[in-house]
Amino acid sequence: MTSESGGTLREVGEFALIERITAADGLNETVLLGPGDDTALIRCAPGGVLVTCDVLVEGVHFRRDWSTPVDIGRRAAAASLADVAAMGGQPTSLVVGFGAPADLPAAWALACTAGLREELALVGAVLVGGDVVEAPQVVLSVTAMGSPAPSGPVLRSGAQPGDVVALAGRVGWAAAGLQLLSRGFRSPKVLVDAHRYPVPPYGAGPAAAEAGATAMIDVSDGLVADARHVAEASGVAIELDTSGWDIPEPMQAAAAAYNIDPHDWMLDGGDDHALLATFPASARLPEPFVAIGRVVAGDPEVRVDGTARSGGGHAHFR
Amino acid sequence: MTSESGGTLREVGEFALIERITAADGLNETVLLGPGDDTALIRCAPGGVLVTCDVLVEGVHFRRDWSTPVDIGRRAAAASLADVAAMGGQPTSLVVGFGAPADLPAAWALACTAGLREELALVGAVLVGGDVVEAPQVVLSVTAMGSPAPSGPVLRSGAQPGDVVALAGRVGWAAAGLQLLSRGFRSPKVLVDAHRYPVPPYGAGPAAAEAGATAMIDVSDGLVADARHVAEASGVAIELDTSGWDIPEPMQAAAAAYNIDPHDWMLDGGDDHALLATFPASARLPEPFVAIGRVVAGDPEVRVDGTARSGGGHAHFR
Incomplete structure (x- = not known):
C-alpha cells in the first residue's frame, strides 16, 4: 500500500482503488443501493428508466497528453448524460467500467472519476457502481440512467x-x-x-x-x-x-x-x-x-x- | 459495403454493423423502447431496477485464439447477469459497449453479439442498446439490469x-x-x-x-x-x-x-x-x-x- 496520492494501480491494487473511488460517493433520492454490492439498486420514475452506454478509448477518443484526467472523466460522463437529455429525460445515475494499464498512476484514475462526478453533479446524478479492470490503455465505459419526461420520451x-x-x-x-x-x-x-x-x-x-x-x-x-x-x-x-x-x-x-x-x-x-x-x-x-x-x-x-x-x-x- | 457475412469492420462501417447487430433484437415486456434511439427505455419493477457493469478486455480476460466469439459474448453477458442473480434478482435487459480494431471481421462481431443473446435468452433478458467504437483490441463492456426479488435485494x-x-x-x-x-x-x-x-x-x-x-x-x-x-x-x-x-x-x-x-x-x-x-x-x-x-x-x-x-x-x- 502507498500514500494517499502516490503509487501506480499495480501498487495500490484493484480493491483499494475501488475503495478510494467509492469513498467519495454521494447518493440521491433515486439511489436505493449504491456501490459495494454485486449490483446497485435504483428507484424508477413511473415511466420507467432510460438507459444508454458510451465507450471512450485512449488513442481513439482522447489522448492523455492532450486532456487532463478530469477532462476525460467529464467527457465520458457527458457523452451518456447528453443522450438522456436528448430523450427529454433527467439523468439520475451512472455506472462506469474503467480499464487501465497497471502502471497508470492511481492519482490519474481518481482524478478521472472526480471528473465523472463533476459532470454528474451538473445534473444532480450520482455514480452508483462500476468495474475496474486491467487494459492496455485507458478505457471508460459509462452507462447512464435517467427518468423520462412526464409526457414520455422524445424519439x-x-x-x-x-x-x-x-x-x-x-x-x-x-x-x-x-x-x-x-x-x-x-x-x-x-x-x-x-x-x-x-x-x-x-x-x-x-x-x-x-x-x-x-x-x-x-x-x-x-x-x-x-x-x-x-x-x-x-x-x-x-x-x-x-x-x-x-x-x-x-x-x-x-x-x-x-x-x-x-x-x-x-x-x-x-x-x-x-x-x-x-x-x-x-x-x-x-x-x-x-x-x-x-x-x-x-x-x-x-x-x-x-x-x-x-x-x-x-x-x-x- | 460487403456481402452479409464478409468484410472487416472497416469495410462494413460503424452504422451498418449496428444495423446488423440490432436487426436480431427481440423484445420482452420490460422493454418499452429498444435499440435505435439515443437511449433505451425499460419498465421497472415496483422495487426498482438492479444495475451492474462488467468489462472484459482481450488479452486480459480472454484470447481470440482460445475462445470463439460466441464463447466471449456468452461470458461477457454471464458476468453481469450472475451479479443480478446474486442479488436474488431476475435479469431483464442489457446494454453493451463494443470496442474492436477496424480489421476485425464483421462476422466475429456479429457472432459475439449472438453469444450475448444466447446467454440473455437463458434468463429471458434482451439486448436493448449499446455503443460501437474502434479500439486497439476487443473490449466488451456489459451493463445488465434486472428486477429485485419481491422481498428486496439480498446484500x-x-x-x-x-x-x-x-x-x-x-x-x-x-x-x-x-x-x-x-x-x-x-x-x-x-x-x-x-x-x-x-x-x-x-x-x-x-x-x-x-x-x-x-x-x-x-x-x-x-x-x-x-x-x-x-x-x-x-x-x-x-x-x-x-x-x-x-x-x-x-x-x-x-x-x-x-x-x-x-x-x-x-x-x-x-x-x-x-x-x-x-x-x-x-x-x-x-x-x-x-x-x-x-x-x-x-x-x-x-x-x-x-x-x-x-x-x-x-x-x-x-
Whole structure:
C-alpha cells in the first residue's frame, strides 16, 4: 500500500482503488443501493428508466497528453448524460467500467472519476457502481440512467413536415479544437477546451419535451449526420439554413489561419453534444434553442441552404 | 459495403454493423423502447431496477485464439447477469459497449453479439442498446439490469452468526481450464470450456431470496476471496469445511497430471460465477445449493478446515 496520492494501480491494487473511488460517493433520492454490492439498486420514475452506454478509448477518443484526467472523466460522463437529455429525460445515475494499464498512476484514475462526478453533479446524478479492470490503455465505459419526461420520451422518429428545426448548444467547437491539437497548437484555448470536454445544454432536453418537441437527438456525430438520423427515423427531409449563423469569433480566427470554411466544422464536427430538436411551428422554442431550419415532406435527406449534403460526421472504423 | 457475412469492420462501417447487430433484437415486456434511439427505455419493477457493469478486455480476460466469439459474448453477458442473480434478482435487459480494431471481421462481431443473446435468452433478458467504437483490441463492456426479488435485494452484509453457508454452481473449473490452456493443452474439454464461458446457476439467485437467504455474492474472484467479501460486509467470520467435497473427475485427472491440489483451484479460482449464500439454520436450502460451511461471530475472516486463509482470488493490476 502507498500514500494517499502516490503509487501506480499495480501498487495500490484493484480493491483499494475501488475503495478510494467509492469513498467519495454521494447518493440521491433515486439511489436505493449504491456501490459495494454485486449490483446497485435504483428507484424508477413511473415511466420507467432510460438507459444508454458510451465507450471512450485512449488513442481513439482522447489522448492523455492532450486532456487532463478530469477532462476525460467529464467527457465520458457527458457523452451518456447528453443522450438522456436528448430523450427529454433527467439523468439520475451512472455506472462506469474503467480499464487501465497497471502502471497508470492511481492519482490519474481518481482524478478521472472526480471528473465523472463533476459532470454528474451538473445534473444532480450520482455514480452508483462500476468495474475496474486491467487494459492496455485507458478505457471508460459509462452507462447512464435517467427518468423520462412526464409526457414520455422524445424519439428521433416524431418529426413532422412543417415542424421547426432548432438547435441548443455549440456545434463545431470540439472538431475545431481537435484539429488545432492535431496540428500541434494549444490555442485558441476555448476551442481546445471544447475538444477536452463538451458543455451539453442538459436542461434544454427536458425543456424541449415540455415545450412539445416532436423529435430530438444528441449531436455527437455531427449536425448534418445527426439531422439525417432524425430525417431517416421520421421519414422526412430536413432543410437547414446557415445564412443567419453567427460564426463564433475564436472559430473565425482559427478557420482563417488554416484557410478552412468554419461552416464545415459546424455542419460536420461531432462531440459537442448539442441538442437538435423539432417543434411544431406553433410551439414557443424554449431557451436556449434557436431555429436553424424546417422539416419538409420528402425522401429522408438533409439539405443545407438548398443543397442536399451527404456524408460528413464521425463514424468509427473508417 | 460487403456481402452479409464478409468484410472487416472497416469495410462494413460503424452504422451498418449496428444495423446488423440490432436487426436480431427481440423484445420482452420490460422493454418499452429498444435499440435505435439515443437511449433505451425499460419498465421497472415496483422495487426498482438492479444495475451492474462488467468489462472484459482481450488479452486480459480472454484470447481470440482460445475462445470463439460466441464463447466471449456468452461470458461477457454471464458476468453481469450472475451479479443480478446474486442479488436474488431476475435479469431483464442489457446494454453493451463494443470496442474492436477496424480489421476485425464483421462476422466475429456479429457472432459475439449472438453469444450475448444466447446467454440473455437463458434468463429471458434482451439486448436493448449499446455503443460501437474502434479500439486497439476487443473490449466488451456489459451493463445488465434486472428486477429485485419481491422481498428486496439480498446484500453481502446480512450474514448472521449461526447461518449456514451454501454454494450453488461450480468453482475451480474456469481456473483449471485457464491453467490447461496456458500450458498449451486443450483438454479435458469440459474444463477448457469452463474458462471459455461459465454456467452460472441463474435460477438459484431468486430461489435463494425466496428461501430467506441472509447474504449472497457472485463467486467471480474466487470462493475464499468472495466469502471474505461477505465476511467483511457482514462483520462475521466464515468457516468452510472441504472434507465432504467431491472433486469432479476431470479436475482430479488434470490436477494429478500437473501435481496440483485441486482444492486450490476450487478455493481460489475465479470466473465460474457460482453463487455463495448464507441462510438461517432453519431454512431449507433451495436446489442446487449445498451446505459448505457456517457463519460464526468473530473478526471478518475466512477459515478453511479450521485454518484462516488469506490472499487468493483474482485481483487486477497485480
